[in-house]
Amino acid sequence: MIEPKLPPEQTPEQKPRLTLRQRKEGLYDKIKIPIKTLDLIIYGIVGLIILALILGMAIGNG
Amino acid sequence: MEQAKKFDSRRVGTFMLNYALYFILGLIIVTVVVMRPEFASISNIINILMQSSTKGILALGCAGLIVLAGTDLSIGRVLGFSAAVTASLVQTTTYASRMYPQITEPVNLLIPFVLSIAIAVIFAAINGFGVSKLHLHAFIVTLGTSLIAYGANCMYIESQPSGSAQALSTFEQSFLGIVSDTVKLGEVKIPYLIFYFLLLAIIMWFIWNKTKLGKNMFAVGGNQEAAAVSGVNVAKTIMFVYLMAGVLYGIAAFLEAARVQSVGANTGINYELDAISACVIGGVSFTGGVGTIPGVVIGSVILQAINYSLYYLGVNPYLQYIIKGLIIILAVAIDVRKYLVKK
Numbered sequence: 001m002i003e004p005k006l007p008p009e010q011t012p013e014q015k016p017r018l019t020l021r022q023r024k025e026g027l028y029d030k031i032k033i034p035i036k037t038l039d040l041i042i043y044g045i046v047g048l049i050i051l052a053l054i055l056g057m058a059i060g061n062g
Numbered sequence: 063m064e065q066a067k068k069f070d071s072r073r074v075g076t077f078m079l080n081y082a083l084y085f086i087l088g089l090i091i092v093t094v095v096v097m098r099p100e101f102a103s104i105s106n107i108i109n110i111l112m113q114s115s116t117k118g119i120l121a122l123g124c125a126g127l128i129v130l131a132g133t134d135l136s137i138g139r140v141l142g143f144s145a146a147v148t149a150s151l152v153q154t155t156t157y158a159s160r161m162y163p164q165i166t167e168p169v170n171l172l173i174p175f176v177l178s179i180a181i182a183v184i185f186a187a188i189n190g191f192g193v194s195k196l197h198l199h200a201f202i203v204t205l206g207t208s209l210i211a212y213g214a215n216c217m218y219i220e221s222q223p224s225g226s227a228q229a230l231s232t233f234e235q236s237f238l239g240i241v242s243d244t245v246k247l248g249e250v251k252i253p254y255l256i257f258y259f260l261l262l263a264i265i266m267w268f269i270w271n272k273t274k275l276g277k278n279m280f281a282v283g284g285n286q287e288a289a290a291v292s293g294v295n296v297a298k299t300i301m302f303v304y305l306m307a308g309v310l311y312g313i314a315a316f317l318e319a320a321r322v323q324s325v326g327a328n329t330g331i332n333y334e335l336d337a338i339s340a341c342v343i344g345g346v347s348f349t350g351g352v353g354t355i356p357g358v359v360i361g362s363v364i365l366q367a368i369n370y371s372l373y374y375l376g377v378n379p380y381l382q383y384i385i386k387g388l389i390i391i392l393a394v395a396i397d398v399r400k401y402l403v404k405k
Contacts, residue, residue, distance in 0.1 A: 028348075028349050028397075028398050028401045028402065029405075031398060031402065035399065035402060035403060038395065038398065038399050038402065039075075039079055039399070041395055042079055042082055042392065042395050042396060042399065043079075045388055045391055045392045045395060046082050046085075046086060046392065048388055049086055049385055049388045049389065049392065050086075050089075052381050052384050052385045052388065053090065053093075053375075053377065053381075053385060055378075055381060056372070056375075056377035056378040056381030056382065056384075056385065057375055057376065057377055059378040059381065060376050060377075060378060061376060061378065061379070
């Protein structure tokens, strides 16, 4: 049985420690762009896919 | 009234964005069915399922690593090496240029099967040890093992008595039958390979959702520190997930050798990209802690269906790469959006 590692007791003088949830820094947490900009990027990629598809069919294997 | 309209249009917009990937995939498939109706034939659908099966098995293993917020770049090369060892042991005993002329009786298929899994598990164990104990980045460790596996594979293939690096081929019929034999359902003949994929998917679903290992895997992937504080053995969990992936790569290598019927130094090249793409399309998040087995299965089939559709539509091969790349970027962008909105 592994003893869970508990954080040391906090005293009122100390600054409040970050909770585990707050401390978690995920891969996407570093992304600091507004959702609206991200929406535009997604629409842009969709547009590019459709454009590439049309272009690809037009060029064909030749 | 005005507000309700605005609210509705925003909801529709969000829905469109969240499912943009599926709209695009649907558009491609509908276009191909309209332009070439024979695309929707049973034999084509079975072909798509056959091709997505081995890559799907790889994706099932890789998905666990992505749930742990890791990745695996060694999949393709490890599969190539395992498949080469399998292929060398199942060549027909009447074939003059076989790898082992001293083998005069067909080998029990259990031997190459176990060896294939053992090789893949050894590489997976190295990856797992590097990530869980040495805290190395999965990208770097798996890149290293990928090169090691490739080197070992090239050396193995070149060690043929002929001294050439020709692909290993001409296999025993009993070995080929493992994949190509069919089950007749009405008028439709379904190859065994598709059933293996489904069976492994069911087993993985059970492990992910009904076992302690599965729960721990999601806990570690979601928040490693919180999982450790809750008493989860993080290193052990990571190691087990890597070993599980290794077993799946070994099985996939054995089946792939029988499916392609010829194994060379380039067998398995870029398979890791297909496996990772299938996971991303299937909704396994790179942030870790998110993903489902049905998603991975659907992702694998969809990816193969796209490959087939683009080919059927006669899309320029270079633009096919561009389209597939954009689809993967789109899948990640949607994943980021979902994450940021939830945050």
